[in-house]
Amino acid sequence: MAVTKRVAVVTGAGGGIGRAIVADLTASGFTVVGWGRHEPSDPVRGASFLRCDVSDADEVEGATDEVLRLFGRIDVLVTSAAVLRTAPLHEMSLEIWEETMSINLRGVFLCTRAVLPTMIEHGGGSVVHLSSVHALSTVPGTAAYAASKGAVVSFSREVAVEYAxxxxxxxxLVVGSVDTAMSTLHGVELARDDVRVHVPAGAIGRMADPDEVAHAVRFLVSDDASFINGSALVIDGGLTARLM
Structure with missing residues (x-):
């Protein structure tokens, strides 16, 4: 199939942020293939979808091969797939820790490794790894998630250095609180464990709309961001800038 526009792969395409990114890139003229463990309940018209568990090396390689078979190249990778499980560290099960690392970190590694050869072959590409403000400052009960998202920032910088x-x-992209089902579940689990989080009042404390994150992703993969490499762009409405 002849391709005249850039091809983007977005993981976690069934989630709130992932779907928003798929929709935004599709509307911006990209050929977009979403990856996810489950079919999106509200598919984006004009985008493709492949079932893929990003923590499974064989599935990642298979999905990559299928995109290359259909479109011949991958120019953009956005890793949005993630899980957020909450538990006090001294009670956290190994299952929670390993599931979080498997998807949030191993998945980022597998997907990035898989697309690099075609990017190199075609002269370059752009990768955006979604991290979280939990990489910078966090709350009780979120050890696995915070550790995984901190590692994503470091991993992304290493990729930038190695392949520039x-x-x-x-x-x-260091993302703050976003109005998604995952954020809602996180709040429920914190309350279950009697963790009190005091959200600042006003604009600093508001949640982002998934589209606002998608717009930042679109900027980072665009030619307007051609000199931005190895950056950890904070998009949190000023939350981590606030002292108290």
């Missing part, structure tokens, strides 16, 4: 001369840019 091959034309590949890699950046992370």
């Amino acid at each position: 001369d091959r034309g590949v840019r890699a950046n992370s």
Whole structure:
């Protein structure tokens, strides 16, 4: 199939942020293939979807091969797939820890590794890894998630350094609270464990709309961001800038 526009792969395409990114890139003229463990309940018209568990190396390689078979190249990778499980560290099960690391970190590694050869072959590409403000400052009960998202920032910088001369840019997006089902579940689990989080009043404390995150992703993968590489762009409405 002849392709005249850039091809983007977005993981976690069934989630609130992932779907918003798929929709935004599709509307901006990208050929977009969403990956996820479950079919989206509200598919984006004009985008494709492949079932893929990002923590499974064989599934990631298979999905990559299928995108290349259909479209011949991958120019953009956005890793949005993630899980957030809450428990006090001294009570956290190994299952929670390993599931979080498997999807949030191993999945980022597997997907990035899989797309680099085609990006190098075609002279470059752009990778955006979604991290979280939990990489910078966090709340009780979120050890696994915070650790995984901190590692994503470091991993993204390493990719930027290693592949800059091959034309590949890699950046992370340090995302604050977003109005999604995952954020709602996180609040429920914190309350279950009697963790009290005091959200600032006003604009600093508001949740982002998933579209606001998607717009930042679109900027980072665009030519307007051609000199942005190895950056951890904070998009949190000023939350981590607030002292008290």
